[in-house]
Amino acid sequence: MARYVTRRLLWAIPTVLVVTFIAFLTLRAVTDPIASYHRVNPRATAEKLQQYRQVNGLVGSVPEQYFRWLGHFVTGHWGTSIKGSRPVWPAMRDAMGNTLVLGTVAWIVGMTVGVAVGMIAALRPHSRYDRITTTGAFVGVSILPFISAVLLQLLFAVYLTRWLGRSEPFLPTSGVYPPGHQGFDLALRAKHLVLPVTVLAIQSIALYSRYARTSLLEVMGSDHLRTARSKGISERRVVLRHGLRNAMTPIVTLAALEVGSIVGGLIVTERIFAYRGMGDYFLTAWTNGDYPQLMPWLVITVVSVVVFNLVADVLYAVLDPRARLA
Numbered sequence: 001m002a003r004y005v006t007r008r009l010l011w012a013i014p015t016v017l018v019v020t021f022i023a024f025l026t027l028r029a030v031t032d033p034i035a036s037y038h039r040v041n042p043r044a045t046a047e048k049l050q051q052y053r054q055v056n057g058l059v060g061s062v063p064e065q066y067f068r069w070l071g072h073f074v075t076g077h078w079g080t081s082i083k084g085s086r087p088v089w090p091a092m093r094d095a096m097g098n099t100l101v102l103g104t105v106a107w108i109v110g111m112t113v114g115v116a117v118g119m120i121a122a123l124r125p126h127s128r129y130d131r132i133t134t135t136g137a138f139v140g141v142s143i144l145p146f147i148s149a150v151l152l153q154l155l156f157a158v159y160l161t162r163w164l165g166r167s168e169p170f171l172p173t174s175g176v177y178p179p180g181h182q183g184f185d186l187a188l189r190a191k192h193l194v195l196p197v198t199v200l201a202i203q204s205i206a207l208y209s210r211y212a213r214t215s216l217l218e219v220m221g222s223d224h225l226r227t228a229r230s231k232g233i234s235e236r237r238v239v240l241r242h243g244l245r246n247a248m249t250p251i252v253t254l255a256a257l258e259v260g261s262i263v264g265g266l267i268v269t270e271r272i273f274a275y276r277g278m279g280d281y282f283l284t285a286w287t288n289g290d291y292p293q294l295m296p297w298l299v300i301t302v303v304s305v306v307v308f309n310l311v312a313d314v315l316y317a318v319l320d321p322r323a324r325l326a
Contacts, residue, residue, distance in 0.1 A: 008313050012306050019306070023298040024066045027291065033058055036082050036289035055079075056292065073299060079292040081285075088292050092281065096263065096300070098176055099270070099277035101189075103262030106197045110204025111255055117205065118212025119247075123239070125217060133209060140206030149199045149272040156195065171195055174274035196273045200266060204258070211254055216247040253312045260308025264301035 037052050038044055044052075053059050056079055057068040072078070078088040121130040157169040164170065172178070172192045181188070219225065220243055228238050265279030274280070278297065285293035 004317055005314055008310050012310050016303055016306050019302045020070070020299050021063075021066055023302060024069070024295065025062065027294055027298065028062060028065075031289045031291055031294070033082065033289075033291035036291065039289075040083050069295065073296065078296050081288075081293050082290045083288045088296055092278075092293070092296060092300075095265075095276060095278045095281035098275065099262065099265050099279065102193060102196055102270075102275060102277060103200070103259075103266060105193060106200035106204060106266075107255070107258060107262065109197060110201040111208050111251075113201070114205040114208025115212045115251060118209035118214075119216055119244075121209065122213045122216035122220065122247075130213075134213075137206040137209050140202050141210075143202060145199050145203070145268045146272055148202055149195070149269060152195050152198060153272075176276055196266075196269050196275055199269050199273075208251065208254070211251050212247065215250050216243060219243050219247045222246075249316060252315045256308050256312035256315055257305075260305040260311075263304035264297075 033056065034049055034053065038049065041048070057065055057072065059065070060068070076089075078092075080087055081091070117133050121127075121133045124130055153173045156171040157173045160166075160170040161168070171194050173195060176192055177185070177188060220239075225238055225243060263278065265277055265282055267279035267283060269275070270277045270279035271283055278301075282294070282297050284290075285297065
């Protein structure tokens with residue numbers, strides 16, 4: 001097992017370098033840091049622009065710029081944003097924290113509910129419950145996040161408010177906290193999470209339920225479970241001890257990959273709900289052409305995806321030892 005993990009880890013390091021270099025090339029091809037800086041500071045002199053190039057390592061060939069930037073990134077010198085001249089890390093740290101809260105809660109809800117729904121459907125195939133949940137899963141996968149987000153905003157901010165005669169929305173439809181709020185308030189934070197978590201969980205529940213149903217049905221018809229039944233083992237034990245372990249293999253892999261994508265931000269949902277997370281951070285930086293903000297975002301996103309791909313490989317090998325031979 002240690003050899004398997006080491007081999008995967010050694011592959012992960014060059015993967016991160018190659019992908020981040022490609023991201024660097026792409027970003028430099030579509031953005032011009034000097035033009036963005038000059039747009040924000042129209043009175044900047046040629047001497048000032050040259051100084052900005054030197055400070056941010058925008059001199060020399062592209063590979064030289066990449067490795068210079070990578071050295072600064074690894075040592076924690078992330079620079080300042082073009083717009084506002086604020087340090088990059090504090091703003092990104094706050095955005096990452098908000099995204100991790102939203103994404104983790106939605107992931108837990110989606111995986112827990114989806115797996116439970118799919119497992120029950122697999123144990124009762126072709127029943128009314130199975131047909132209803134299968135139809136619901138197809139509908140859930142088909143509904144795009146921006147559609148469900150707008151529908152929920154209309155329902156809870158307009159219609160329910162009007163029907164119940166309330167002076168304020170039934171549930172908040174934007175922000176992490178109300179404007180002007182200071183400090184931490186768990187109840188208020190949870191209230192602001194309800195709608196964006198619901199939007200994210202809709203597709204997640206549908207996806208996990210389909211994976212769980214298909215996987216468990218396949219396992220329940222396998223030879224080793226038929227052998228276990230023929231030995232007189234109770235159906236409950238067959239399902240819980242033998243069926244679920246094998247059925248969880250693709251689900252655990254999917255869950256690990258989904259967690260890896262959370263860090264990059266939930267772009268559509270965060271923008272619609274004005275939720276100040278990594279997705280909203282990226283769109284704002286992209287609009288401003290803010291190169292010092294965009295590169296750390298890209299690298300953190302790439303690293304999180306690669307790391308959780310590695311986690312998925314390890315978990316897969318734990319659940320299915322045959323994978324270690326790959």
